[in-house]
Amino acid sequence: MNPRSVVVIGNFDGVHRGHVGLLQLARKSEPEARLVAVTFWPHPMSVVRPDQAPDLLCSLERRRELLLRAGVDEVVVLDFTAEVASWSPEEFVDRVLRPLRPVRIVVGENFRFGFRAAGDPALLASLGAGEFVVDAVPLFSDGAQPSSSTLIRHALGEGDLGRVRELSDQVFRMTGVVVQGDQRGREMGFPTANIAPADGLAVPADGVYAGWVTRLDDPGAPRWPAAISVGTNPTFDGVERRVEAYVLDRDDLELYGVEIAIDFYARLRGQVKYRGMEALIEQMHADVEQVRHLLHAV
Incomplete structure (x- = not known):
């Protein structure tokens, strides 16, 4: 049986400094547990609202490489399909999270899951009561703006590679x-x-x-x-x-x-x-x- 884990959920597009900070926080919160990153491919927006799907900052292979470099023990990739998008929050927890035996789940404060984004961190904590705890973490900031994949895409679209490096800590x-x-x-x-x-x-x-x-x-x-x-x-x-x-x-x-x-x-x-x-x-x-x-x- 797998040892208990601390699970971090996210798209992790580009694995920027905000993502790395979230992973480090999760590692410190449960130093004896496996650190598991749950991510989605393709981007959920490409299934739910294809006309609004963003261009991604890196391939899935590169994302996995960067997550492992950031200290993750295991990367779990959920093949995001129309069927997955139709799961209720309870189904998402039962099918994806419980098999990982989490003692703690760490997400961004804006995390949503389940059909029509019905689930939020409060519901996730309720579903895991007595089994795992949930930490909802504010977006990491460089002092002026939160670090986000969206900001990096914007800087990239303007050719501002210095800003890209500031937000992502990488070229x-x-x-x-x-x-x-x-x-x-x-x-x-x-x-x-x-x-x-x-x-x-x-x-x-x-x-x-x-x-x-x-x-x-x-x-x-x-x-x-x-x-x-x-x-x-x-x-x-x-x-x-x-x-x-x-x-x-x-x-x-x-x-x-x-x-x-x-x-x-x-x-x-x-x-x-x-x-x-x-x-x-x-x-x-x-x-x-x-x-x-x-x-x-x-």
Whole structure:
């Protein structure tokens, strides 16, 4: 039989500093218990109100990785379907929580569960009376605003990567398999590794960024400094949104078909439509030097 647990419930999108604070609080409250994170995939809004579903800050695999890094002993992923959305609060407790043998359940004060969000922390405490206690915790704040996935999405949409780091305590990461692009970068002396943004996942505002590239098929792979472009290549009248990363001073990398991580540190500028390739190449040289300077001190 599993030992008793302290359970933290949430979407944990991006596993930002507010989430980590909640997990740390739960660990301190029951240091002898297993720390279990219960999360949902896909996002409940994509089932209940698909037109209002947010673009997510990371994939499920990345969420699991970040939760384990934050000290969770076990991640329980509830496959959120229309049937799950129809469960009463009592069914949710019986089917999801009781099998985990919780001694304590920790949630945000705005936590709702069950059909039409009928359950709240007070009802959860009532359902667990004599079996487990419930802690409803206020949203963590940086002193001005609560830390939330919504605020991080907003900062990301404005290209404010400094604010993203403040709210999440980490750089924003995108992952994907490198695909072949138009190879214009190689012609200009800046070969890029291109990934296609995944449906339903957030992407930074169009522009040029400083960051890093890491190949994910090798646990010992280095983190390479990179100049990153997000957008449609307006100089060439492109229409498809792409994420392209040029690894500084490297033209020997063979990354087609390799899964990579692109970490965004800072935005240099927005996208501009230049008058011809020569003007673009001149700007790219300037961008690379700015990236080199920015990342040298990091």
